[in-house]
Each structure stands twice: as C-alpha cells, then as structure tokens.
Amino acid sequence: MNGIALSVSRGIARVTGAALGPYQTAVIRIGFSATWLLFLLRELPHRHELYGPGSPWGHDLAEQLIADNGAFTVLMWSDGRVWFEIVYAVAVLSSVLLLLGWRTRTMSVVFMVGVLSLQNRSVFMGDGGDNVLHLMSIYLVLTRCGQVWSLDARRARRAGGARARGERVVDRAGPALWSVFGFVLLTMTLAGALDGDWFVPALLWAVWAAQGLWWAVGRWAGGGEPRILLDVIADIVHNGALVVIMAEACLIYATAGWYKIQGSRWQDGTAVYYPLNLDYFSPWPALSEALAANGTMVMLITYGTVAVQVAFPFTLFNRRVKNVLLAAMMAEHAVIAVVLGLPFFSLAMIAADAVFLPTSFLRRLGGWAVRARAGLLGRLPGRLSTRLTAGRGDGGGVGGGDGRTAAVPGPRSREAVESDKDPGHTHVGFRT
Structure with missing residues (x-):
C-alpha cells in the first residue's frame, strides 16, 4: 500500500x-x-x-x-x-x-x-x-x-540577470x-x-x-x-x-493503419502503385515511373507503411523500437514530400512526430545549431559579428520564456529528472 x-x-x-x-x-x-x-x-x-x-x-x-x-x-x-x-x-x-x-x-x-x-x-x-x-x-x-x-x-x-544585479525590470x-x-x-x-x-x-x-x-x-x-x-x-x-x-499523433497513425488493412489494394501490396501513376501526385514523373516499375519496392513500401502505422502506438513502451519506427516514419514523410509533391502535409506530420523525439537528441541538435551559428558569425566582419553576438543566448535554459519551471520535489538524480522531462523516454505512455 x-x-x-x-x-x-x-x-x-x-x-x-x-x-x-x-x-x-x-x-x-x-x-x-x-x-x-x-x-x-x-x-x-x-x-x-x-x-x-x-x-x-x-x-x-x-x-x-x-x-x-x-x-x-x-x-x-x-x-x-x-x-x-x-x-x-x-x-x-x-x-x-x-x-x-x-x-x-x-x-x-x-x-x-x-x-x-x-x-x-x-x-x-x-x-x-x-x-x-x-x-x-x-x-x-x-x-x-x-x-x-x-x-x-x-x-x-x-x-533574471538584471534582477540579480538589483536592477528593476x-x-x-x-x-x-x-x-x-x-x-x-x-x-x-x-x-x-x-x-x-x-x-x-x-x-x-x-x-x-x-x-x-x-x-x-x-x-x-x-x-x-x-x-x-x-x-x-x-x-x-x-x-x-x-x-x-501525443494521443492525437498515435490516433492518426493507428486509424490510418487499421483502415489501410481493410483495403484490398493494401492487402495485395499494390496500393502505392496507383498514386505514383497520377499526374497530380507526380512532380518528378521519371522518379515516380522508376518506383512504380519496381514491383518488389512497391510491395515493400505498401506493407511497410501499414506495419509501421499500426505498430507505432504500441512501441511507445520500448524506447529503442520507438525511435527506430519514428525515424522510419519521418523518412517516409520526407519521401512523400519529394515523390508525391506533398511538402506541407509531410512537414505537418514530421512536426507532430517530433513530440516523441528523445531529449538527448534534441539537445545535441541544439548544440549543433549553436556551433553552426557561431561558425557563421565568425566569418562575418569583426564589428558586425560582435554586435550580433553581444548579449546573445542560446535558448537552452529550461526556466525561460513562459515562466519558471519548478523543480520536482525530493532528492533525485540528474538522470531521473531528465527522464521525467522527456516524452520520448521509455514508458512514456505510463508517465505522461
């Protein structure tokens, strides 16, 4: 008890x-x-x-x-x-x-x-x-x-720095x-x-x-x-x-996957073939024709799409499997953006998928962006670079913007705190 x-x-x-x-x-x-x-x-x-x-x-x-x-x-x-x-x-x-x-x-x-x-x-x-x-x-x-x-x-x-110096904000x-x-x-x-x-x-x-x-x-x-x-x-x-x-993203994939299972073209592995032969969805006709001509590729993409969409909500209980399927879904949306000419649909879905990205990866991504910006500013003329970098912040603080973030009560390790703040961590379905 x-x-x-x-x-x-x-x-x-x-x-x-x-x-x-x-x-x-x-x-x-x-x-x-x-x-x-x-x-x-x-x-x-x-x-x-x-x-x-x-x-x-x-x-x-x-x-x-x-x-x-x-x-x-x-x-x-x-x-x-x-x-x-x-x-x-x-x-x-x-x-x-x-x-x-x-x-x-x-x-x-x-x-x-x-x-x-x-x-x-x-x-x-x-x-x-x-x-x-x-x-x-x-x-x-x-x-x-x-x-x-x-x-x-x-x-x-x-x-916060100004208040620490006794200045009025x-x-x-x-x-x-x-x-x-x-x-x-x-x-x-x-x-x-x-x-x-x-x-x-x-x-x-x-x-x-x-x-x-x-x-x-x-x-x-x-x-x-x-x-x-x-x-x-x-x-x-x-x-x-x-x-x-998170529930909305899971619902989108689950319903899409289960509806696809009921379709005869998805069952026989040919569903992807038909949009590749529609002019409206062929911004690159040569690429679409090449993909449509490969029956094995069409079958693998068709069955793979259904499998990933149906399985994804259940993989949230296993961080490693979830991350693999998440990368697969984002790659699939990137391919849809190029091959079928649906960039904004793909961007919207990738943005929705991002809620499941691990915090460690996003922090590394932010670090890469900061280093890239520093390298870019380093190539600018000295005075302009100084003005752009003066007083800059990297936006990496957890407590800024929308107000402070209170600490979780109790003695806790750093790993436990990061686990709680990461919706992409193992057992996210139970914790959030």
Whole structure:
C-alpha cells in the first residue's frame, strides 16, 4: 500500500512540479509555425483564389456553411479586400514571431486565430496536413512552448540577470499587447462578431484573463504562493496538452493503419502503385515511373507503411523500437514530400512526430545549431559579428520564456529528472 501511495505521490509531483518536454514542445512550435509560414508564402500569389474575395467558394457560400457548423473565422466579419489582406498579413507575421518565440503566449493565440480563420473560410482547400495543423494550433495555446529555443527564454535570462544585479525590470510590451487584444476582443464580442460556436471565444477570453492574472500576480505578489499556484496550474495544463498531442499523433497513425488493412489494394501490396501513376501526385514523373516499375519496392513500401502505422502506438513502451519506427516514419514523410509533391502535409506530420523525439537528441541538435551559428558569425566582419553576438543566448535554459519551471520535489538524480522531462523516454505512455 505504501508503494502505491509513493507512486501516486511521485506521479503528482511530476505533473505539477514541472512542464514536461520543453524541447519537444519547442520543436512542435517551430515546426508548425514554419509549416504554416511556408504555405502562406508559397500561396501568396494565389491567396485571393484560395481564401479571399476571388475564391470560387464565395463569401455568401462560406456564410451559409459557417452559419450551419458554427466554425470560427474572422474573415466573415467583412468581405472586403482590405480586411482579407490584413488578416493574411497578421497570419504571416504571427507565424514568424511564434517561430522565433517572441511573446509565445500571445503569438500562439494570434497564430491559432490565423489558422482557423483561413482554413474555415474555405474548408475544401485543405488536406490531412491542414487538419493536423488545425488541431495543433489549438493545442499550442495551452502549452508553455517558449521555455527553450526562443526569444522569450533569452529575455527571461536577461531579466533574471538584471534582477540579480538589483536592477528593476519593467515589461511594457506585455501589458500593451494585453490591452490591445482585450479591446479588440471586447469590441468584437459586443458587436456580435463572436456569435456561433462557444469554444473559440471562450478560449480567447480565458487566455486573456489568465494573462492578466499572471501579470498582476507577478507584479504585486512576486515569487510568493500565488505565483507558485499559477505555475502549478500552468504546468498541469501544459502537461495535459502534451498528452493530448501525443494521443492525437498515435490516433492518426493507428486509424490510418487499421483502415489501410481493410483495403484490398493494401492487402495485395499494390496500393502505392496507383498514386505514383497520377499526374497530380507526380512532380518528378521519371522518379515516380522508376518506383512504380519496381514491383518488389512497391510491395515493400505498401506493407511497410501499414506495419509501421499500426505498430507505432504500441512501441511507445520500448524506447529503442520507438525511435527506430519514428525515424522510419519521418523518412517516409520526407519521401512523400519529394515523390508525391506533398511538402506541407509531410512537414505537418514530421512536426507532430517530433513530440516523441528523445531529449538527448534534441539537445545535441541544439548544440549543433549553436556551433553552426557561431561558425557563421565568425566569418562575418569583426564589428558586425560582435554586435550580433553581444548579449546573445542560446535558448537552452529550461526556466525561460513562459515562466519558471519548478523543480520536482525530493532528492533525485540528474538522470531521473531528465527522464521525467522527456516524452520520448521509455514508458512514456505510463508517465505522461
């Protein structure tokens, strides 16, 4: 009985004492914001036909559909060209800022609004990758995804150093953003622009209120018990969202694999042959023809795809097998991006898969990036290099960005702490 109580106590400490997977959520933030940014930039010449005034799915048709399904999109507030250009520009800007990790709490909300607004405006323009991005943009709002590899983390380290020197740190940008978005939210609510499904407006108001409370407690309560309580709540929400992201990825692969098993073309090993012979999915016809002509290769890819997708959720209980299948799935998506011409679908799926990457690998990846940047800056002229490197941070601190990360109570080894913060570790299904 004491063992069970001790296990429960440790589990509660893990969930409430730290935001798990800081590197994994940072990769998810970077991956999905980069995917959406690249898509918006690629479709910049065609934006009016996809989502704007020139779309075949006109504003009146979109209004009828949204009145029926209650989907959220700010593009329904006006059918003018100027309003569409503003929304599109804000979507691009929020993607850039979220990618860099600047004010990640606020930018994750603006990013979500941009994704939902454009995708819900023309629902027939998307594919499986858009569906993943749609869901992940909502989950990102609930995570503390700016703890590492972000401008927020660098700002937090600088602020901590300034406080250690006895200097006063004043944050003007945060309250200004909070006031502006609060005014916009209140205006749109009173104007009835947020009528429809309640979930997104409720989420916007909840995040706005939580931001105000967080700032007020940090300003007047400092590091006392109210701030500790808010940190615990934020960690619980973050860890819950991380579990949902992991479950979503597993569900995607499990359902895809089991549906494929029921198809006759997947059963006889020829399913991959057919998309390789479709002009729409053949950006490199010679490559597609070469693959389609090799019957053994087609059979191996067909059966291998099904086997990996069905098996992956069960491999989470074994770290080594999971990492092998994870590498196989990422490689498969990279091949799909090149051979079938689906780069954004593949990028979205690779970003979702990144939640299972081991922390040790991500730390090495961050170290390589820092060394590459140092080497690049070393080749610049002396004065410019000095200005770029002055006061820089590598974003590697766990406690920056979205607030401090509380230590897990109790005497624990370094390996145990790293194990708790790594969603890609053995037995992740039990721990998170």
